[in-house]
Amino acid sequence: FTQPQRMLPQKTQSSFGILNKNPVEGFSAGLIEDSDLYRWEVLIIGPPDTLYEGGVFKAHLTFPKDYPLRPPKMKFITDIWHPNVDKNGDVCISILHEPGEDKYGYEKPEERWLPIHTVETIMISVISMLADPNGDSPANVDAAKEWREDRHGAFKRKVARCVRKSQETAFE
Amino acid sequence: MAHHIEADLPASLACLKNVDSLLRCPICFDYVNISMMTKCSHNFCSLCIRKFLSYKLQCPVCNTPMTEQDLRNNRILDELTVNFQVARQQLIKANFDSPPISPKTPASVAKCQTPREKGQKPTSSILSHFFQKKVKSPSGREAHQDIQSRELQTAQPGNSGNVQTGQLRTSVVIKEEPMDVEDSSTLTFGAVKHEDMASYSSRFHMTNPSPSKDVKPVIKVECPVCSVSVSQHFINKHLDSCLTRGEKKESLRSSLGKARRPMAKLVYNLLSMQELRRRLKECQLSVQGSRDQLVRRHQDFIHLFNAECDSLNPKSVEEIAKEVEANEKMRSQLQGKIKPVMVFSKNHSEEEIEAMHSNYRKQHSSDFSRLIAQVRGRLGSSRQRGDAPGGSERREAVQESHSSAEAAEPKNGVVVKVEAEEVGENTSAAGFELPSSPTLSDVSISSSISDIFGPESPRKFEDTEKSPVQKRRSSSRGDDGTPLTGKRRRKT
Numbered sequence: 001f002t003q004p005q006r007m008l009p010q011k012t013q014s015s016f017g018i019l020n021k022n023p024v025e026g027f028s029a030g031l032i033e034d035s036d037l038y039r040w041e042v043l044i045i046g047p048p049d050t051l052y053e054g055g056v057f058k059a060h061l062t063f064p065k066d067y068p069l070r071p072p073k074m075k076f077i078t079d080i081w082h083p084n085v086d087k088n089g090d091v092c093i094s095i096l097h098e099p100g101e102d103k104y105g106y107e108k109p110e111e112r113w114l115p116i117h118t119v120e121t122i123m124i125s126v127i128s129m130l131a132d133p134n135g136d137s138p139a140n141v142d143a144a145k146e147w148r149e150d151r152h153g154a155f156k157r158k159v160a161r162c163v164r165k166s167q168e169t170a171f172e
Numbered sequence: 173m174a175h176h177i178e179a180d181l182p183a184s185l186a187c188l189k190n191v192d193s194l195l196r197c198p199i200c201f202d203y204v205n206i207s208m209m210t211k212c213s214h215n216f217c218s219l220c221i222r223k224f225l226s227y228k229l230q231c232p233v234c235n236t237p238m239t240e241q242d243l244r245n246n247r248i249l250d251e252l253t254v255n256f257q258v259a260r261q262q263l264i265k266a267n268f269d270s271p272p273i274s275p276k277t278p279a280s281v282a283k284c285q286t287p288r289e290k291g292q293k294p295t296s297s298i299l300s301h302f303f304q305k306k307v308k309s310p311s312g313r314e315a316h317q318d319i320q321s322r323e324l325q326t327a328q329p330g331n332s333g334n335v336q337t338g339q340l341r342t343s344v345v346i347k348e349e350p351m352d353v354e355d356s357s358t359l360t361f362g363a364v365k366h367e368d369m370a371s372y373s374s375r376f377h378m379t380n381p382s383p384s385k386d387v388k389p390v391i392k393v394e395c396p397v398c399s400v401s402v403s404q405h406f407i408n409k410h411l412d413s414c415l416t417r418g419e420k421k422e423s424l425r426s427s428l429g430k431a432r433r434p435m436a437k438l439v440y441n442l443l444s445m446q447e448l449r450r451r452l453k454e455c456q457l458s459v460q461g462s463r464d465q466l467v468r469r470h471q472d473f474i475h476l477f478n479a480e481c482d483s484l485n486p487k488s489v490e491e492i493a494k495e496v497e498a499n500e501k502m503r504s505q506l507q508g509k510i511k512p513v514m515v516f517s518k519n520h521s522e523e524e525i526e527a528m529h530s531n532y533r534k535q536h537s538s539d540f541s542r543l544i545a546q547v548r549g550r551l552g553s554s555r556q557r558g559d560a561p562g563g564s565e566r567r568e569a570v571q572e573s574h575s576s577a578e579a580a581e582p583k584n585g586v587v588v589k590v591e592a593e594e595v596g597e598n599t600s601a602a603g604f605e606l607p608s609s610p611t612l613s614d615v616s617i618s619s620s621i622s623d624i625f626g627p628e629s630p631r632k633f634e635d636t637e638k639s640p641v642q643k644r645r646s647s648s649r650g651d652d653g654t655p656l657t658g659k660r661r662r663k664t
Contacts, residue, residue, distance in 0.1 A: 026547075027547075028543045028546040028547050029543070030539065030542065030543060030546075032536065032539060038506075041536060041539050041540065041543065042543070043540060043543035043544055043546075043547065045547060056544065058533060058536075058540050058543075060532075065503055065506055065507065068199060068200070069223055069224060069227055070227075077529050077532050077533055077536075078529070078533070079526065079529065087522060087525065088525055089525075089529065098227075114232045114233075114235075115198075115199040115220070115224055115232050116198045116199060116232050116233055169530075169533060170540075170544060171537070171541060171544070
């Protein structure tokens with residue numbers, strides 16, 4: 001019953017419990033292996049009334065050893081064209097940035113990682129990221145540029161392509 | 173405190189859900205352990221908040237700037253938590269086991285039966301669940317009372333009943349504690365700490381005390397060196413062993429008062445390796461490893477030590493050192509176990525990345541299909557509802573059932589269903605305008621949409637406005653209200 005062991009399972013499991021009882025719209029999450037609480041897989045359905053509507057996006061969550069003091073990392077395994085997701089699939093949103101440093105300089109502290117966050121709150125942020133990209137801190141510069149300059153043309157077409165592809169690869 | 177994963181509250185105890193979550197630390201989601209309150213009135217485990225404050229000097233809940241000096245003990249929360257945990261365990265036990273009907277307490281047996289008969293009526297079964305608990309716990313208390321009075325050899329063994337519960341509560345806190353004689357002979361320093369908790373909880377779980385055990389009332393006195401309460405007979409022995417430990421002498425010197433003073437944080441950059449080792453030795457920590465490891469070890473120790481300073485019965489330096497080292501061992505084991513999932517470097521081409529992603533998707537396809545099935549399962553349940561005539565009427569009935577109380581199990585299922593429906597609606601709304609897709613699954617998704625989307629859509633917004641969490645809260649509040657009135661009714 002030492003601290004790190006106790007902290008992680010308690011927190012992830014209870015957040016998982018919350019998740020089962022109050023599912024946030026449009027996603028589900030689970031452990032990859034029951035023995036390893038540090039690695040999760042999530043499935044996100046593109047939120048309605050967005051360009052990502054209907055997409056079936058697979059992602060991976062890795063928790064650090066000192067969770068919940070430090071944030072997990074999220075990586076999309078399905079290709080997704082989004083200003084805040086880099087080409088490797090790594091998600092770049094303020095809620096997943098560590099509390100200590102402020103390397104980007106313009107994030108409000110309340111938007112950064114706090115230990116009170118859970119898998120559920122992270123998913124809410126990611127889903128709202130899909131609905132409303134943040135052009136100020138692009139992880140995928142090309143996507144951000146398209147989003148700023150040609151949102152309803154090239155950007156929309158590329159997103160539609162990745163949504164379709166995500167549906168095709170949903171059961172591969 | 174030993175922590176294991178507790179069973180979920182049974183559905184019939186859903187009314188305690190709020191209390192349960194209020195008593196948990198928002199950082200570790202465990203019951204709060206040595207609670208500390210911030211200036212902004214948020215409560216955390218001492219260790220959790222101290223660890224967090226070494227990252228950032230703000231309240232993790234509301235972001236108010238704060239420092240460790242702003243933290244204050246919230247002892248009543250500690251007591252509430254301990255008492256709630258005990259009560260919770262008893263309630264859960266009472267909920268699952270059939271009540272042990274002891275011949276000693278015929279009154280309680282009689283009481284038990286009436287509400288259970290009432291419970292047969294479908295409309296009042298939640299009430300009856302509450303009744304059962306309400307009735308069982310007094311009978312349990314009587315039993316404890318018996319034990320207690322026997323143990324303490326007090327003058328009023330015959331008294332029983334609800335009037336006495338107040339006295340029982342206080343008797344729990346007093347220092348006169350029953351102790352097994354064998355136990356006290358092994359009274360080393362470490363054992364003393366746990367003894368308090370152990371006897372405390374064991375008294376609550378004890379249902380039939382073995383008469384063979386020789387139980388005596390023991391008067392405890394506080395050790396002037398380590399401030400631990402020790403039985404009067406053994407205080408001299410304890411003092412001898414206490415004083416021979418260097419660490420104790422130090423604590424006597426540094427904190428003559430009752431409270432142990434927290435350790436100051438060090439600026440490790442300014443410490444030489446030699447100095448660092450000396451500090452570690454002072455804390456009875458190992459001096460093996462790299463500088464970073466030593467620093468981390470010392471930091472961990474300070475966190476734990478300072479957190480223990482907030483406790484009424486702080487752990488000894490030796491115990492803390494042991495815990496720090498056990499934690500470190502576990503961390504290194506974990507580190508060995510964690511394998512990097514996918515490692516990318518900057519010079520990977522997009523094709524390579526795509527190939528790796530696709531590989532991963534294939535490897536984990538079963539996991540993902542399970543997740544997809546989960547989302548679709550919610551869709552499926554909402555489709556069933558959509559097919560049924562008068563779906564919205566049924567939903568109203570469903571919400572009523574939170575307060576009017578159907579049997580426990582269906583109620584639980586209902587909560588899931590209502591919420592699942594929202595998910596279903598949204599994902600299906602998404603699917604409604606889907607560009608046509610070749611996979612089978614999508615076909616079934618969109619077919620389910622047309623079933624639900626029409627009849628349900630007017631209600632959709634109303635429902636999504638309320639977050640599921642809020643909904644749960646309001647429903648459990650409803651539960652809170654009903655049993656209370658029920659209880660009153662029973663008394664009259």
